[in-house]
Amino acid sequence: MSAPIELYTWPTPNGHKIHIALEEMGLPYNAHAVDIGAGDQFQPAFLKISPNNKIPAMVDPDGPDGKPIALMESGAMLIYLAEKTGQLMPADLRGRMATLQWLMFQMAGVGPMLGQTHHFRAYAPEPYPYAIDRYTNETTRLYRVLDARLGEATYLAGDSYTIADIATWPWLRYWDRQGQDLNAHPNLKRWFDAIGERPAVQRGLEVLHDRSRSKPFTAQEREILFGSKQLDRRT
Numbered sequence: 001m002s003a004p005i006e007l008y009t010w011p012t013p014n015g016h017k018i019h020i021a022l023e024e025m026g027l028p029y030n031a032h033a034v035d036i037g038a039g040d041q042f043q044p045a046f047l048k049i050s051p052n053n054k055i056p057a058m059v060d061p062d063g064p065d066g067k068p069i070a071l072m073e074s075g076a077m078l079i080y081l082a083e084k085t086g087q088l089m090p091a092d093l094r095g096r097m098a099t100l101q102w103l104m105f106q107m108a109g110v111g112p113m114l115g116q117t118h119h120f121r122a123y124a125p126e127p128y129p130y131a132i133d134r135y136t137n138e139t140t141r142l143y144r145v146l147d148a149r150l151g152e153a154t155y156l157a158g159d160s161y162t163i164a165d166i167a168t169w170p171w172l173r174y175w176d177r178q179g180q181d182l183n184a185h186p187n188l189k190r191w192f193d194a195i196g197e198r199p200a201v202q203r204g205l206e207v208l209h210d211r212s213r214s215k216p217f218t219a220q221e222r223e224i225l226f227g228s229k230q231l232d233r234r235t
Helices: 013-025 044-049 072-087 093-123 130-151 165-174 186-196 198-204 220-224
Strands: 005-009 029-033 056-061 067-072
Touching: 005 013, 005 198, 013 067, 013 072, 013 198, 044 056, 044 067, 056 072, 067 072, 072 093, 072 165, 093 130, 093 165, 093 220, 130 186, 186 198
Parallel strands: 005 029
Antiparallel strands: 005 056, 056 067
């Protein structure tokens, strides 16, 4: 058996992508909590793995040519894990491109836009109606794109469950907080419910579940996550 992957993570949508992928692929791993509210993401040891100070990040001791590899960016990590295992990525070029285009759709659209929706609807220090409307409307548009796609295919890339589905699904778990009605998107709801029933998905959601947020950010946490503390130089 290969040495476990060392995963540095937190129970967020991006963290859950990798938790789920590792569970689906059956790879051994150790999950190390990076408390982003406490500023763990700015620790020098973590920055050596993730220079952008974002979770998740990982080190695979059994990387290419048997040498360790460190990776940041959840999309890159998903591609790496799929290629390492030969799982959740079609082997044919057409299927591979379909998977990668929907993965990029999540990385460039779903993640950033829904993240801004969460921020302005729940975390901003005061309501900004323009920003709330702007990002909530864009979230609705993205939900409609996904619903249309899933009206013509079982999964985002086609007939097979892939890393594109794994990347997208965690971001839709809080649809109500995003000002959305999942029932208004029946194809998307069918897909969402089916993936949520997968045992590996349920196991992935349990990773660091005890650290999940159940109360508002403190003033100190807000400063660390959204304020000028992010600009402090760290070596």
